[in-house]
Amino acid sequence: MKHFRLYYTSDIHGYLLPTDDIQTGAQPLGLANAATHFQKDAQTLIIDGGDMFQGSPMLQYLQQHPAQDAVATAMNLAGYDYVTLGNHDFNFGYAALQQHLSHLDATVIAENVTDLNGKTLYPAQIKTFGDGTRVGLIGLVTDYINIWEQPAHLKGIKIAAPLDQAQQTVAYLREHADVVIGIYHGGYERDLATGQRLSDTTENIAWQLTQVLDLDILLTAHQHGDVPPQMINGVLTLQLPNQAKKFALVTGQKQQDHWQFAAETKPVGDIARPDIVTALAPLQQQVESWLDQPIATLNAAIPAVDPLQMAQFGHPILQWLASVQLAASQADVTLVSLNNNPMSLPVNVTLRQILQNYPFDNTLVTKRITGRALRDSLEHTADYFILATGQPAINPAWFKPKVEHYNYDLVYGLHYTFDLTHPVGQRVTTLQFKGRDVQDDETLTIAMNSYRAVGGGNYPAYQQAPIVLHDQRPVQELLISYFQKHNQLPKAPKLSLTLKY
Template identity: 25%
Template structure:
């Protein structure tokens, strides 16, 4: 396949329509000749139940999210060219309180249609694949939801139990692919039928992340192996064009077994013409993909194939434009362009919507939206002080502390009559809402007073379940060494060095409550963000103590955590499924609610059980939301002061070490 220069949105031209009005046309539509046609592929991905432009955690409208807003772009793109396909790339079912309300409170009775499916049905999707979060509520719930869709779901690597010796013999839950007939108009006005094959993939890591739902019921095959098996069959069945719906990030250029992020490799498979990606909550083409092997960020290509990633929560619509040419009896791609078209822009520190909501989408889900609002506003207790996460990555934090305390409270009860009852209980918790890709407003911010369900969901975003692992003191140290990888190494005596490694996810920054420790930033990180050993001799965790004494490397502890971490999520050293001693039927959020109900009023003061080792004459800087300024000062023993404006609406703060 030959890929020529791509066109940007700014290169649109105008052509005269038959009625005499001017209609915006893409250059491919304008220049197509006989036996050439322009086909558009539109993608949503990682919607996470965000239909309304509304933040249920903050209980206020939000212009950065919502399929109802993305829908307006879909309408405009369909107007620019008549030949278009709309697909979803997965992770639509879980991710905000509406998803939890339907799954845990209202349920799905026979004939019910899930609100996100109602919205998608309104827009006329052609196909969707599954993301990893579709499995968070279990297989039965997922398939009840899928039953309400007016469009097919495909997944080529999810099997009913064991893996066959040949992927084509796998007993799959869903069709691996569909082939849809799409009528296209060539440059001379002649109508043709193009057979478009759509094949889907989910990360194999679902078997770890949702083992409690999937163990003994399902298996996930390597994405690349599944693609190499099924794509030739799609061609054999007459697919002119093959589009991969890959709920998987871009990832490495070299193959490894069961990669979580395998889209770059899928794009390189013979027979794949285009690929829509997701999972990473990024927009491609975009600046975060510059300089990656196998990626042409300017033209929107992965391994030479047109590709797109449409952000998350409806923030962007992914768009691939293909110029097709009839070659004998088949079609081939001769040119392409890609873009992730946004629903908003940031002007200085303000968010400006670029589109309005599509009324039909909002109306389809309005009753569910109102019921969700009533659900999230239900009070469960009180807090004597604010709960916020503006400084959760740089100081012991009350929003993380309350999660850790609830987990300790719960696990201590669960093991009191077991063989582990005499072991000390520690608790590992991480900040989930800590800015990053979510933007400068993506922080927990709960005022003193009533604590409602929306606040608990804000403290703990995911429907993880509580688990406990038995580990040694040595394991605790390595656990913390891995967490400390979020910080850059600094040079003692230098001022204003950047503190945070932006490639390290905040949900992997575990703070362990029940021990005390300092982090020596002058030391190199021991592990990289993927848990690979970088510097075996490095030791950032110093003065690690339990009950005021240096921790015994051989001592045994129970650590309360979640199913993601206990199942190997984040690849933390020594934290493997065989260490699990307790798997709770309760979600972490349910435990937090029950803890607050029992306490009545919580007192979320951080106990400063961790801090940075002093480095004379040294200061570091980090970015957080500008609304955090009212909490700056002495924060759990860390001196935090404003230091100016940051990027994309963030604010810069300084820590003197």
């Protein structure tokens, strides 16, 4: 009987060991824990769906103190056969990514990453197993990289539309392979239960891929959703949470000329592969010492509050971020985004807490924006709220298919009002700068993180606004530098947001 087995991970984001570098003690996550479950033989593949080389404190440390290629070390020990690329893998430029890939034993498949002439750089593959089974594998990555990434980081390459690039290749794989599997670093644009469309952008098109491409299996990524295996348009599909908290096991068996597929997603558990732990132990000790370096001593700890409260009333940590961004940019106003992580500070602040409260590799961008564009953007922000029994609550759409507190902005430097009794698109009822109404045709300078500046979070007006200044220093560095001049958190600027309901 012909058969195969594959193990799948995605969105590891550099979490290689069983720690998130925030909580103490070992946690059930990390590539070393996932790899404990991998059983390799002639009928088995190990595959990753991208976002390998960015995200963890360990990788941030290695950006500043190059030592070993930790991701390649761990993945090679784990025995990965194929990987596709994620959008964050391009964050430090294609040249840096090529260096990482040169250290990997795995074959890279990313069909829609092409040269400037449109020739794919990481073509689809056909793997022939020991029993003669041929499995076709095509990797794809969201083309929203073109929106998010700095053009210099994509020098010499193009990210083509996944569907356009894939159709002819999948047809070839179907003709020459027994089974065709897609690995897509992108997520679902529809609710999988109802089919309701959740997004009209091309960031996530997994549902469409199952409709159009002649696939047997589609392994997705990017949204960090815990999506159990299920059939969509006749294609078996699934998705995993980030930080290697889970892995997927997919099997196929041919019975009476028909292939039957099964899959399950499993927690990685508490046991780490000893060889990976040993290989990374010296580096992890360096990372721990780096994270524990003292930054500041506060008069009092800053407790965490829930996102709904922060979205209405702000928070001392958000005020600190606003102060830092305004000082660095000299802009009229600044945007400060929420965070999916709980935001708090102990009395004794170390680098670990800085990275916990601001985990993004963002820089600071100042743009010139019209009053009209700012108002339109804030209307999208106001969609974060709904009214539930007459009280503000978070719109469930901001939790599905991915939790997106980080796409909610507070504006410091303006007085503004969201009237939640009005429909979205008519909620911004007050917009004032220095005590006067902001007119549609006037302009303000506005500082924001680099993700928002390219329209991330569905803010096209920010993307289209002209750049006044791009500060290349990481925002994390600006936050650390603040304490070189100040020994406590700032008392200004004050948030001036009113919610009516």
